[in-house]
Structure formats: structure tokens, C-alpha cells
Amino acid sequence: MERLHITMHSDGFDIAIAGELVVRHRRNAPAFFVGRGRPDIAMYRGNFDIADRLDERVALRHAEMDGNGVLLSPEQGTTPLLRLAINEGIIAIEGLDPLLNRFWLRIDAKADEQLWGAGEQMSYFGLRGRRFPLWTSEPGVGRDKSSLLTFHADTTARSGGDYWNTNYPQPTYLSSRRYALHVDTTAYVAFDFRDPAFHEIEVWEVPARIELFAAKSFVDLVGQISLRFGRPPRLPDWAFSGAILGLKEGMRSLERMEAIVSAGARISGLWCEDWVGLRVTSFGKRLFWDWKANEARYPGLRETIAQLEKRGIRFLGYVNPYLAVDGSLYGEAAKAGYLALMLDADEPYVVDFGEFDCGIVDFTNPAAAEWFADRVIGQEMLDFGLSGWMADFGEYLPVDVRLADGTDGMIAHNAWPTIWAEVNARAVASRGKTGQALFFMRAGWTGVSRHCPLLWAGDQSVDFSRHDGIATVICAALSSGLLGNAYHHSDLGGYTSLFGNVRTAELIMRWSELSAFSPVMRSHEGNRPDDNLQLDGDPQVLNHFVRMTEIHARLAPYVASLCDEAVATGLPLQRPLFLHYENDRRVYAIETAYLFGRDLLVAPVIEAGRDSWRVYLPTGEHWVHLWSGTIEAGGQEVEVAAPLGEPPVFYRTSAIMRPLFDEIAAAFSV
């Protein structure tokens, strides 16, 4: 690990890592500020309006060493407000006035510096030039104030969102200067990358530590980061030996699966989120949030699961951290005192999810977390035979909740996704299934990678829109992959169909292509299955899907090797091009293509109506176009034919697994 170096000057100090100046603090250009504010927070079903009523923001101009570090105060002779201690790669920070609840730090910036990370970002992989509030929430519908979809979402449910909204933010960024910075906090954070001369970090507490990492290469840097935040367990082989089919029509799901299998699709899992049964509301069919198999909807499910498994098809379900008040588990939890309480009454905090209310299991109570892991996930899910599940939500913790360990809601909110991941991981571990059972999450914060085996990109709209469509899952994979999350995937076909926005056949097929060249290929029927085209609703779509599942299954040996690599090095399976081509500056801004491992370059078609696509090939290699076999030199942009069924994919001539790719090319080229 690189160490930080501090250099004192007559009017300030510098902090550098590996020769890169990070903090430049001077009396007339201070880097540290503290203050006080009052948060102004409104939540509506996971969408947050957040504003600060700022009372004070004081520059800490005066710095002096004492035995324990650097003391910072507004002016010479005034009471010090912060103490800094530099240790290895860490700036430890101590707030000296308990009333302080705001902290700002300016990081020295270079004009041509590029930045990435900040969790799982959906709109922008490159972060420079924008401000990113970091607060786990719904990502929004449309996420673009110039779109009518966003307008309708905003005006009906305050749910339009914006470019920075994400289920999984994280206060960590990587710089093209080959260092990374992490703020060790779960408070609200904003990364402001708009200024040419500095990056400004805002934190709604005095954070205990700022951590810095540096390396000679991006690969090493990502490796370090993944060790710090925790590498996930390896994906089980079954997860990428075929597609995971998402159906939710009760026992009809089984019939439909059989038909899809008969059509030739390679299916390794059946995911039925309705395994818990349905609740019918005026909004439509919702799930019944009481986490146990529903005998009425899936008679003899335990048997069915066992039979499927013999055929190599795993069964997956669904769970989230809420309990419907009219379900059986709610009563158990309430009686045991496992539910989060209201601030001003000794009663469970109940959240309205639209015609039904739920309690929040208080995971800060160790007994409650253990109960949920063992009694709910362990007994009702793993022991029942489930091989995996969507571990939904995690972003909705209200800030006015009372928790068992006394944590303030403003601090607990961002911590919740990782705590939720940990509860799931503990359940899996308790049954000895780590690395075998597979749960996938959309919510996250620092450390989610340590517990969650697989991210999913959340609820895209069923379209090609720039900020909420298919394109966003690439950005999501690339950004989260830099922070330790090796495995990422998305809802094949998209999820959110609202205000008349429905799937086209083209969208499903393009998404199948993208998913085939992703770690896990899993389909979703979406929020309104009946209004939207499904994989088995159109012969062309189904045939295309079959083809893509075959290709995906053929890639399994390669994906397995990438999983091994992820365990060993922390490298994600989907990688920005600069990870392996750091001397080719042209790749730094690419956010719609990725390396799938070291050897495959994937540039999915993410626009409608295209039959060709432009792809930049990194320098220093020769690249084979998968479908035509044409070999192109790197260092140029090429335009390739990209009809449906032939997504733009290249492999390196020097790839170790080149025989596998040649074989796939031979088998699937037309």
C-alpha cells in the first residue's frame, strides 16, 4: 500500500500519494471546511428530495502540527475544530466540536484528469464536470427532465429521478492520475466534480477517515480497492451455464419454461418472484410480502424444485427486507420486537407501499438480523430448496426511524443496503452455500461487494432512452466493477413499463445480445407482463433468444476463468477499456463498450433502428470480428455490420482461449 506524505509549509501543507499531490491546503486557498446544516428530506416511495439548510461553512485556514497530527482552526489563535492524523494511506479526522455536522474537502485537480466510480452510476461513467449526490434511492423513471416519461413520473409519483440517482452510490472514486479516494462514511455525501481546479467532497458529518490508494496501473489499483471493500464469493458455475428465465405466472411458468426449453434455449435457472403469491391492488398484481412458498400459487413447489434441479435447472425466488402487516412473519417479528420503531411512539414504523403497509425488520438488532437470516431466508428459502433470489430493495430506510442500536436515520439510511446484503450472505453461509446459492441486489453502498455475489442494474425502462434504457446497464457494470463488484447483470428486456412505454421486439433482442455477453443472462417479464411483449410472445424473438442462450452457454469456460480471475485479483468481468489499455488515452472516455474479460471487446447496439455500429479498437492488438472473422488492427474506429443476432463483439488474436472463440464464430456465423 502506498503511504501518504505530508509536507508542512509556512502557510499550510500538502498531502501527496505516490508523487501525486492530493490535498493542497493554504491560508488563502483552504482545502478543509466544516460547518452546520439542517437536512430537509422528503421521501415518497424511495424517491428522495434532499436539501440542506446550511447554517455555517467555515474555512479552516490555520494549520499547525501538534504531537498527534495537524490541528486546523479558522484563524490563528482560534479554537481548533479538526485534528488530522496521517497514517499509511489514511487521513484520520477528528471533529473537535460536537456541533459540527458538515465537512468539505477540496482535492487538487488537474485540467485533463478523468474520474470514475461513485458506486453504480447509471448515466455517466466519466464523472468529471458534474455533481453527484450519493444517497441510496430509487433511480427514477426516465431520469431526464427533458423527457415526457420523466415528466409523467415526476408529476404522478415524484419518481422521475435524475442522472445521479442510483440504488447503489458509494463515496469512492478513481482518478486517471492512478489514485483512488474513499470517504469512510454512511452519511449523505456529494462529490462535486464541476470545478477545473479542485474536486469538492461534501459530507453530512465529520467523516472518520479519508482513504487513499495509488498504484502503478489501473489493474493494480482496482485490485487494491477490491481487497479494501471485499471481493464477492465466486459465481457458481450453474449461474452462467445457461440463461435464468424470469417468469411469474404461477404454475403456468413451468409450462412456459418447458416450451422455451423445447425451442432449444439453454436454461440453467427458473426465477419466479411470485413464489410467495400475489396481492392484487389497483396498481396491478404485486407480490405478497410474506417470505414463504405460496402453496396456492405453486402447489407442490418443493417437489418441483427438486425435480428441476435434477435436470440442471435451479429455482430462484424473491425476498426483500419488509414484512407485510397482514402476513404471518410480521406478527412473529413484531412480537419479538424485531421491527424498527417510530421516533415518537413505541410502535412499529409502518411504510405504505401502495394499498398495503409493511414493517421494517431492524437489522441493527443482532437478534432480528439473525432471525431474518435463519428463520426467514434460511428456513423458508434455502431449506425449501431455493438456489437463489432477488434480494430486492434496501434503499427505502426512512430517516425518521428509531433503530435498536440508536443510529440516526440519516446515518443508517446509506448503510442499509450493505447490512441487508450481509443478512442474506449470513443466511447463505449458515447453510454452507456460500459460492453456490446466488442472490442478486440492486441496492448498495460501500462494502456491498463483500457480501453480495451479484449485482443487478435495477429497474430500467423498457426502451433505448439515454438515461433509463438499455445503455445504462453498461455504465452501471463499469462503474460498480471498479469498486470490487466483479459480477453484474441486468433485467433482460428491461423492467419499467409506465405511461404507455412498452417493449419492442428489437429492444428485447438487443438486450438478449447484451446479456449473452454478460456474467449472468437473466430475463424479466417486467412490471406489467400482460402489456408487454415476452420472450415467448414472438417467434423471431424466441429464436433470437435461443441463439443467444446457446452462445452464452458456450462462453461458460471463459466466464469460469474470469470468475477465478476475479477471486484472485478483484478484477470485474466487465471492464472499461482503459483497465487494459491505459496508454491509449482515446479509450478513457468510452462508456458504451467494455472488455468482457481480457480478451473480448463487446460494444452492444444500444440504439433502435441500427444495422451497423462503430467500435473503437484499442491499440497494440489485432482484433477478430466475431461474426465475419475479419481481423482489424487496433488504434482505429471501425464500423461493423450489426444485424439482430450479431452484436458487435471482437476477440484478441492473442487470446489464450482463442480456440473457444473461433469455435463459437464457426458455429454461429451465418
Place this chain on the structure above:
Amino acid sequence: MERLHITMHSDGFDIAIAGELVVRHRRNAPAFFVGRGRPDIAMYRGNFDIADRLDERVALRHAEMDGNGVLLSPEQGTTPLLRLAINEGIIAIEGLDPLLNRFWLRIDAKADEQLWGAGEQMSYFGLRGRRFPLWTSEPGVGRDKSSLLTFHADTTARSGGDYWNTNYPQPTYLSSRRYALHVDTTAYVAFDFRDPAFHEIEVWEVPARIELFAAKSFVDLVGQISLRFGRPPRLPDWAFSGAILGLKEGMRSLERMEAIVSAGARISGLWCEDWVGLRVTSFGKRLFWDWKANEARYPGLRETIAQLEKRGIRFLGYVNPYLAVDGSLYGEAAKAGYLALMLDADEPYVVDFGEFDCGIVDFTNPAAAEWFADRVIGQEMLDFGLSGWMADFGEYLPVDVRLADGTDGMIAHNAWPTIWAEVNARAVASRGKTGQALFFMRAGWTGVSRHCPLLWAGDQSVDFSRHDGIATVICAALSSGLLGNAYHHSDLGGYTSLFGNVRTAELIMRWSELSAFSPVMRSHEGNRPDDNLQLDGDPQVLNHFVRMTEIHARLAPYVASLCDEAVATGLPLQRPLFLHYENDRRVYAIETAYLFGRDLLVAPVIEAGRDSWRVYLPTGEHWVHLWSGTIEAGGQEVEVAAPLGEPPVFYRTSAIMRPLFDEIAAAFSV
């Protein structure tokens, strides 16, 4: 004038006026803050996005007296940053660090306190509970983020606006505690009235003075304020002896006017904004911004004007502070050095108004102001025979402009409307026409009342919408009227027709009713005359208009008396009910009805599809319903029939001019 009293305490001080505590400054609850910020301003055709990059905000906790006032510093022993001096009703403020460019002051608030003013507010007359940025600008189209109209305006031209956007803001408010506060500045200001315990004033400079006023009654308070900011010249009698007809079809305007007169309408003015000729752009027909009569469009106009005046019909035109680069006046101004320059080049700052560019006359250059007043308005307009004009714009001064007197654009921007008013007033005075020639403005800031004889409410949309329709002109009249602007009116029929929003017959008729009971009744054809119904486009609408012009003309003796009263007392013609019923607390929140003078209560129908209307009658009087003659006791809400042609109007039984109202009632009741 009431004097301020300051009381020092061991840990702070209080400032009170007339027994009302205004400022309570304590070490642990400071009222004064200073800081530094960098404005982030984007303008698009008069619509501004304004954000602050705040660097510092420091509480000035420590206060001590010195010979010259109170010195404020962050802590005891640190350098003082502000000096306050209390003198009569003024808190004079001196910033002691030239780098300070932000100032905040917290004013003590009471929970049930109500506030009004802040210039000409279009959405909310009562200000409590909201934040009001004060920056002269376009008010926006729709002004309501939940409306599709606003969405379309925002996405096509960033012009949707919001509730606080107004052509005429002013950093002055009145409190129900019978005091008023004014910030003497032209910098960006925000009044934040959201907190129950304090009002926070933010100013983007250290303002020279905070002025306070107090009185035993609201009437006295408004009188004081009007003296401070300047009372406008009395309206000329011709301005309210009939309607001013807005037509802009070249010589066809004359024909159409004759037909309307023949139908029986009482017309005292013909307003042709196209007197300068047209410019055809892809947007539609615009005016040619070169301020002289256009012989091609109005052949022999000078003659026509003279003939009309003999018949008692005045002719009015149009002017604004820009000069089209392809007009003749631009060359004159450029040659003389009268144009504002670019910051970084010795060239005129040219503004794009949509397919044509204009220069900005630099009124901070006394010679340029004099040239515009004498050469343009004097010679081309007044000497030509115009009796009045719309003095449009004033809100668009860019912040990156270079002015002759060196004023920074951030400070000059808000000052510009009043400077523009002064140029117009000077032109009128130079021809001895003060109180006779009538110009009307939408833009304003502190002091516009001193120069501008008549406000108009700007560019409402042609609808009944809450935030941009007919209702807003009442709010506009009431708020601006409290700050010295005695005379207010609006575009009869509304102005802005965009995205398919067009006038209904009902809207025009309701607006005729409102205008008839306003100081001046002036019609407008709107921005798209051909797409919208006009007064002479429908017999029912025309007959209704004729009836309303007759009523308006009959009211002239009463309006004349109100004008005299305005000159003598500063009271506006349209008054919130609390001005005369301050002991009836129920009237404090009324913002859709007004007293038209002391004796008439007007509650215009401002919703579509209504044939009755609820009106609260203030206590302590008996009220005669104009159309039915029914007499109702005050202190109750009544519902009255309100068919088209009978707007809800009441008069006091004790009115001095009751015979006039009885006569009108007899003549016009059906």
C-alpha cells in the same frame, strides 16, 4: 418615522422597532452571517438559472460596541468583519473585508406572522412558508412544474419558470406585525420564509443598509413605504375614461377600432405596438426594434394620431431598451459609443433575440441615457404624437456585460428596470408631459414606482391556470401595490399562446370583467393573434366587452378620486382587504379578491365554468351586491350568482360615492 432601538446584552443584542423585536442576535443563535460565493448564472432569453458555489458562510457570534456602532466578528478576539450603525430606522452596514460577497440576516419571526410584498409576485401574495429568490427575469410560461405547458416551455426554451419568477422583484416585505423591512441593494437577494422561528435574508453582497418601517396601521405603513420608494405621477384622466384597445394589424387596426367603437365600446386609446413595423422570423411576426414610426405599415400616422386625439382617442406605441443591429438607431448609438460592451473585447455586446441581434443601450453612460430619452423617445415618439407606450423589457441585462460606469453585471442586472423607467420618465418630463403621457412597464425593482406611471402584469398565458393565468394579475396588483405602485393593470385576454394553448371566449370575457374594475382597461391581441380569438372575433365577446367598457367609463369619477388619493397617501387603487380591515384576521389570507379603493370589493371569477362565486365580506360594514342590490352584513362568506357580465362586485353602504354605484347598478343590472 419610527426609530430603531438596540439593546446590548452580555452575549448579543436586540434590535426592535415600535416594540417589535426584529433582530435577536446571540452568541449561540447568531443573526448575522457573512461569506463568499461564486455565482453560477446561465441566461437564455431572459430566463436565468442561478446557483451559488458557496465557499464560506461564517456566523458572526461575537458583538461589541465601539464608538461607531456594533462590531461583529466570528469569535471574541478575531478580526471584526462587519460594523453596524443604527440610525433612525436604518441599520447601516459596513463590510470590513473586501473579499466578502455574501451576507445573511435572520429576522425574528412569530409563528402566526404573515408577510407580503417582495415586489410584484405572481403566484403567492402571502409569502410565509416559501423561499423567494429576487432577480428580475422572465416570469416563465406555465410557472408550474406539474403542468405540461411548463414542461414544453422548459424543454424547448428553458422558459417554464417557477412560482417566484417575476419581471419585478423587490427586496422589501411587510409583516402582519405592522412593520416593513427593505434591503437597500440591487444584488441578487433571496427571502427565505420557510422557518417558523426566523426569516432569513440572503444578499450577494454586503448591503449598505437594511431599512425598517413601522406604523400603527397598515395604511400608514404603506404610505411610509410609498414615500420612501417614490409615488408615481397621477394617472391621466384619459387613461381610465374608456378602454385602451390593443391592435397590431397595421392600418387594418384603424378599421377594426372603428367597428368596435361603432358597436358601442368606450375607447380612450388605440395601442399599436406594430407602429415600428414588423420583422418576420420563423417564430412568427415580431416587431422591428428601431424606435420610429414605420411609414410602410402606418402611412400618414402622424396625421392619423392628430385626428384620433381630436375624437378623444389617444395613440400609444411600443419601445424597449434594445436596438436591432440592422436598424438606423443602432448605427447612431454605436458610433457615439452608447452601447454596452463585451467584457473581453471593445465591441458592443450583442444579444440574440431569435434570428435577430440587438445592442444594449448603456444607460450608465449619462450621454447615452440622455440620447435615448431625448433623441429616441422624445423626438421619435412624444414629438411624433404618441400619448403613451409599452416600455417593454428591462429584465435581460446579461451579467457578463461591460458598462460605462464600471458596475458589475451582477449588481447592474436588478437595477436595470428602474434605470429604464427613469429614462422613460425623463423623456416624458423633457416634453412637460409628466402625468399626461402614459408608459407602462412589466419589469421593476426598488424605486420603479417613482418613475413608472403604470405597471402591467406581464405576459400571462391565455388560460385560467393557477400560476400563469388570469388569477396571477390579482396577486401581482396586490403585492406591487403595497410597495408604492399605485396603478396596475394587465393584458385583457392574456398574452402567451404556446403549445396549442389558446384563448376561450369565456377567458376573454372574465378578463374584461377583471379589467373593467382595474385602474386601466387595456386589451392585447397576444403573441399569436391569428391563432386566438379576439375581442371582435365573436359577437357575444364583443357585446360583453362593450358592456364592460361602459361600466369602466362610468367608474371614471371614482377612479379619479382614487388617483388623487394615491398621490396624497400612496395607497394603491387595488388593495388587499387587510389594508382597511386589519382587525378582521380572516381577510389576511385572501389573495383572489381586492378592494378597488375604499368602497368597492371585487372578487373576479378566475376559474372556468363557474356561474356562482364565493366572496368573503369584511366585518363591520354592510355590502351591496352590485347586480342584485342585495345587502349583506360583513363578517361572512356569501355565494353570489356570477354569470358572464356580472362579476362579483360589492360596494359599501357607507360609500361616499354610493350614488354613482347605485346609478351603475340601475343602468347595468338585467
